Amino acid sequence: MTEAFIEVAIIFVKVVVLGFILFSLPLPLTWLERKIAGHIQVRLGPFRVGPHGVLQPFADMVKMLFKEDVIPEQADRLLFRFAPIVSMVPIFMVFVAIPFGESWTIPYINKEVTLYVADMNVGLLYILAISGVAVYGIILGGWASNSKYALLGGLRSSAQMISYEVALTFACIGVVMLASSLNLIDIVRAQTGGVTNWNVFYLPVGPVWFVIFFIAGLAEINRIPFDLPEDEGTLAAGFHVEYSGIRFAYFMLAEYIAMVSMSVLAVILFFGGWDDPTGLGWLPPIVWFLLKVGFFVYLFMWIRFTLPRYRYDQLMTIGWKILIPLSLLNILVTGWMII
Amino acid sequence: MFEELLFIFFSATAIGSALGVVLMRNPVYCAVSLVVCLFQVAGLFMLLRSPFLAVVQVFIYVGAVMVLFLFAIMLLDMKQIRYERLFSARGWVPYAVVAGIAIEFVAVIYGGGMDALMKVGATKAVDVKTFGRVLFTEYLFPFEVISLLLLVAMVGAIVMVKRSRG
Numbered sequence: 001m002t003e004a005f006i007e008v009a010i011i012f013v014k015v016v017v018l019g020f021i022l023f024s025l026p027l028p029l030t031w032l033e034r035k036i037a038g039h040i041q042v043r044l045g046p047f048r049v050g051p052h053g054v055l056q057p058f059a060d061m062v063k064m065l066f067k068e069d070v071i072p073e074q075a076d077r078l079l080f081r082f083a084p085i086v087s088m089v090p091i092f093m094v095f096v097a098i099p100f101g102e103s104w105t106i107p108y109i110n111k112e113v114t115l116y117v118a119d120m121n122v123g124l125l126y127i128l129a130i131s132g133v134a135v136y137g138i139i140l141g142g143w144a145s146n147s148k149y150a151l152l153g154g155l156r157s158s159a160q161m162i163s164y165e166v167a168l169t170f171a172c173i174g175v176v177m178l179a180s181s182l183n184l185i186d187i188v189r190a191q192t193g194g195v196t197n198w199n200v201f202y203l204p205v206g207p208v209w210f211v212i213f214f215i216a217g218l219a220e221i222n223r224i225p226f227d228l229p230e231d232e233g234t235l236a237a238g239f240h241v242e243y244s245g246i247r248f249a250y251f252m253l254a255e256y257i258a259m260v261s262m263s264v265l266a267v268i269l270f271f272g273g274w275d276d277p278t279g280l281g282w283l284p285p286i287v288w289f290l291l292k293v294g295f296f297v298y299l300f301m302w303i304r305f306t307l308p309r310y311r312y313d314q315l316m317t318i319g320w321k322i323l324i325p326l327s328l329l330n331i332l333v334t335g336w337m338i339i
Numbered sequence: 340m341f342e343e344l345l346f347i348f349f350s351a352t353a354i355g356s357a358l359g360v361v362l363m364r365n366p367v368y369c370a371v372s373l374v375v376c377l378f379q380v381a382g383l384f385m386l387l388r389s390p391f392l393a394v395v396q397v398f399i400y401v402g403a404v405m406v407l408f409l410f411a412i413m414l415l416d417m418k419q420i421r422y423e424r425l426f427s428a429r430g431w432v433p434y435a436v437v438a439g440i441a442i443e444f445v446a447v448i449y450g451g452g453m454d455a456l457m458k459v460g461a462t463k464a465v466d467v468k469t470f471g472r473v474l475f476t477e478y479l480f481p482f483e484v485i486s487l488l489l490l491v492a493m494v495g496a497i498v499m500v501k502r503s504r505g
Contacts, residue, residue, distance in 0.1 A: 076367075
C-alpha cells in the first residue's frame with residue numbers, strides 16, 4: 001500500500017514541478033525572443049526595465065493581468081472564453097509523455113526516479129495526436145470572436161494544420177521504422193553511442209526526414225515563415241485580434257510552450273535525445289538534452305527574424321506538392337535500406 | 340472499482356455529448372460536442388487496454404476529421420435561417436434509418452458476430468506490434484477492402500470538385 005502511495009506521490013510531484021517549469025518558461029523566452037530580435041535587426045531590444053531589460057517579462061505580465069478583459073458584443077461568449085484554454089491545455093498534456101532522461105537518484109534518500117511522467121508504448125503517436133488538438137483553440141477562438149479577420153485566421157489555421165500534420169507524421173514514420181518502436185525512450189536508446197548513430201545522420205534519408213519534420217513543425221506551431229493565421233499584414237492579428245489581457249496571454253503561452261515541445265521532439269527524434277555527442281561524459285545527460293533543446297529554440301527565433309512570410313497559396317504548394325510526396329518517397333527509400 | 344467509475348463517467352459523457360450533437364441548433368456547438376464525444380470513446384478504448392486505438396481515435400477523428408468539419412461549417416457561414424432548411428428531415432425516413440441501424444447492431448451482437456472480437460482484447464494490453472501483425476495477417480482482406488473504399492471516396496471527391504468547376 002505504501003509502495004503504491006509513494007509511486008502516486010512521485011507522479012504527482014513530477015506533474016507539479018513540470019507544470020510550474022512550463023508555466024514560468026515563457027518569461028525568459030519572451031525576453032530572449034525580443035532580445036534576439038533586437039540584435040538581429042541591429043538594435044538593442046528591451047533595455048529599460050532592469051539591467052538589459054531582464055525584468056521586461058514581469059512588467060509585461062503585470063500589464064497583461066491588469067488589462068481590461070474585453071469580450072466583443074457580438075462574440076459567442078462561451079466559446080470565446082473556452083478557446084484560450086483549449087489551445088493551452090493540450091500543449092501541457094504533451095509533456096506528460098516526453099522523457100527528459102533515463103533516471104535520476106535523489107541524493108540523501110537514494111531513491112531512483114525516472115525523468116519522465118509516463119512511459120507510454122505509443123508515446124510518439126500520443127504527442128502528435130494531442131498537439132494536434134491545440135488547433136481547436138485557434139479555430140474556435142477565431143470563430144467565437146465574430147470578426148472577419150479572426151474567422152479568416154481560424155480558417156487558415158485549420159487548413160494549414162491538416163496539410164502539415166500529414167507531412168509531420170510521415171517524417172516521424174522513418175524514425176519509427178528505424179527504432180521499430182513508438183516509444184520515445186526506445187527511440188533515444190536506438191541512437192546512443194556517438195553522433196553517427198543519430199537519426200539525422202542516417203544517410204541518405206536522415207537529413208531529409210529532419211528537414212521535412214522541421215518545416216512541417218514550423219507550420220504546425222504557426223511560426224514565421226508559416227504564421228498565416230496571425231498574419232499582421234493582411235489579418236491585423238488573425239485569430240487573436242479580439243483578445244486582450246490574460247486570455248491573450250494564454251494564447252501566447254501556448255505558442256511558446258508549443259515551440260519548446262517541437263524543439264524537444266526534434267532533439268528526441270533526430271538528435272539523440274540526451275546522448276552525449278563527445279562520448280566523454282563530462283556533462284550529465286540532462287544538460288546535453290537541455291543544450292540541444294535550447295539550440296532549437298534559438299533556431300526558431302533566428303528563423304522568425306530572418307525569413308519573410310509565405311503567401312497562402314505558396315504554403316499549400318509547399319505542403320501538398322513538395323513535402324508530402326517527398327516524405328512518401330523517403331519512407332519507401334527507408335524501407336529498402338532497412339530490408 | 341475505480342475503472343468502473345471511469346467507465347460510467349466516459350459513457351455518460353459520451354451519450355450526453357452525442358445527444359448534444361443531435362439536439363443543439365448551432366452547428367459549431369454540435370461539432371464541439373462531437374469532439375467531446377470522440378474523446379470519451381478514446382477513453383473507453385483506453386479502459387479496454389488498447390492505448391494504440393485510443394491515440395489513433397484522437398489523432399484521426401479529433402485531430403483531422405473534426406478540424407475539417409469545423410472548417411466546412413465555418414466556411415459555409417451558416418446563419419440562423421439556414422439551420423432550419425438543412426436540419427429538418429421530416430417524416431418517417433430518419434426514424435426508419437435509425438431503427439434499421441439499431442436492429443442491425445443488436446442482430447450482429449446477439450448473433451455472435453462480435454464474439455471473435457470480444458475475445459481478443461480486454462484482459463491484457465494490446466501493444467502496437469501485436470496489433471499490426473494481426474491487422475496485416477488475419478484481417479488483411481477487410482483492411483484492403485477498407486483502403487480501397489477510402490481511395491474510391493477520395494477519387495470521387497476530387498471528381499465532384501473538378502466537375503463543379505467546369
